[in-house]
Amino acid sequence: MMARDNTEKYQSLQLHEIEWHRKFTLSVACLVLFLIGAPLGSIIRKGGLGTPLVFAIIFFVIFHLFNTFGEKFVKSGQTNAILGMWLSTFILIPIGAFLIFKAMRDSQLFNQEFYYRTFKRVREFIANFRENQSITLERTNQFNRMKTPNSRRSFIKTTGKAGLMAGIGLTVLPKFGFASSNNSITNFVQQPLPYNYNALEPFIDAMTMEIHYSKHAATYAKNLNDACVAEKVDINNQSLDNILRKISAYSPKMRNNAGGHYNHELFWQCMKPGTATKPSGKLAAAIDSSFGSFDAFKTQFTDAGKNRFGSGWAWLVLSADNKLVIGSTPNQDNPLMDTSELKGKPLLGLDVWEHAYYLKYQNKRPDYINNWWNLVNWDFVATQFN
Numbered sequence: 001m002m003a004r005d006n007t008e009k010y011q012s013l014q015l016h017e018i019e020w021h022r023k024f025t026l027s028v029a030c031l032v033l034f035l036i037g038a039p040l041g042s043i044i045r046k047g048g049l050g051t052p053l054v055f056a057i058i059f060f061v062i063f064h065l066f067n068t069f070g071e072k073f074v075k076s077g078q079t080n081a082i083l084g085m086w087l088s089t090f091i092l093i094p095i096g097a098f099l100i101f102k103a104m105r106d107s108q109l110f111n112q113e114f115y116y117r118t119f120k121r122v123r124e125f126i127a128n129f130r131e132n133q134s135i136t137l138e139r140t141n142q143f144n145r146m147k148t149p150n151s152r153r154s155f156i157k158t159t160g161k162a163g164l165m166a167g168i169g170l171t172v173l174p175k176f177g178f179a180s181s182n183n184s185i186t187n188f189v190q191q192p193l194p195y196n197y198n199a200l201e202p203f204i205d206a207m208t209m210e211i212h213y214s215k216h217a218a219t220y221a222k223n224l225n226d227a228c229v230a231e232k233v234d235i236n237n238q239s240l241d242n243i244l245r246k247i248s249a250y251s252p253k254m255r256n257n258a259g260g261h262y263n264h265e266l267f268w269q270c271m272k273p274g275t276a277t278k279p280s281g282k283l284a285a286a287i288d289s290s291f292g293s294f295d296a297f298k299t300q301f302t303d304a305g306k307n308r309f310g311s312g313w314a315w316l317v318l319s320a321d322n323k324l325v326i327g328s329t330p331n332q333d334n335p336l337m338d339t340s341e342l343k344g345k346p347l348l349g350l351d352v353w354e355h356a357y358y359l360k361y362q363n364k365r366p367d368y369i370n371n372w373w374n375l376v377n378w379d380f381v382a383t384q385f386n
């Protein structure tokens, strides 16, 4: 009789303990749903909310099954309440933590570059706003200081000429290679990647993009600046284009890194997320008349990349006599260099170094090139062409 009472008391206590743990594990289940669903949403970022939601529900069911079995083990006395009721939490929380870590590397929400770019844009907007305000104020003051109609006419005439010259400068100079500070190609500083590392998936994987941009290309930019210091190049009064055009006068280090930096800055802009369309307008007409058709152009460009022995680049360039030409250059050489056999203004560049594709495509360079066509930013190519 006493033993039965003790057993009933023990079972009652055990049920009370299970109930107590269940209350907490249910709260944790919601946390697991969030820990797994939220980062999955930002990592996958396709199929809307459906895919992460399905995964989160699957994990929730797994969590519930673990808990049900755990409860049975506790009731049968095979394990204690803490281990039985919390085992699923101990297993699933690290999975959630791993997904958050992965999301921190890939997603827009945790992407430091995104915040850096946003901060930079805001700072530039404020700087431009202040500059415009001070110019307006200065002009107003100048105008107010004018006492006579003649001097007012003179002021209008002078500022009108200055405005005209500024307009011509802004329109014409970039075409001659004197790019504005917004033209990232001619800058000595590595510009933020125009998209996330995983934005070019499935054609180029996030890991390749991250290593390519943050290691290989960043090193070219750093070494270029080191070479400029060593060879006393004043980067404030010298454009990268000009250095490339006289590259034979510089060291091999300058040649490799000036080319490497320029080529990669162009390469990032030659691609964009989403499925590429075909070129249009004047560019499409020029491609058709130069190569016969868009497909013939693609075949010829693909062959230039495929057949480049070792490391190098495939190019579509606009030659000095305004013709479209396809070719390739070894290493980090490019068509702007005076040492290059292929010469002209680069419109489209394709990196065929193994570091651009090896993680996903291994030795299958043709597969990489065939998939890369899905990423070509024809709007950018058309801007270069125009």
Ligand SMILES: [Fe+2]
Pocket: 212, 216, 264, 351, 353, 355, 356
């Ligand atoms: Fe590269």
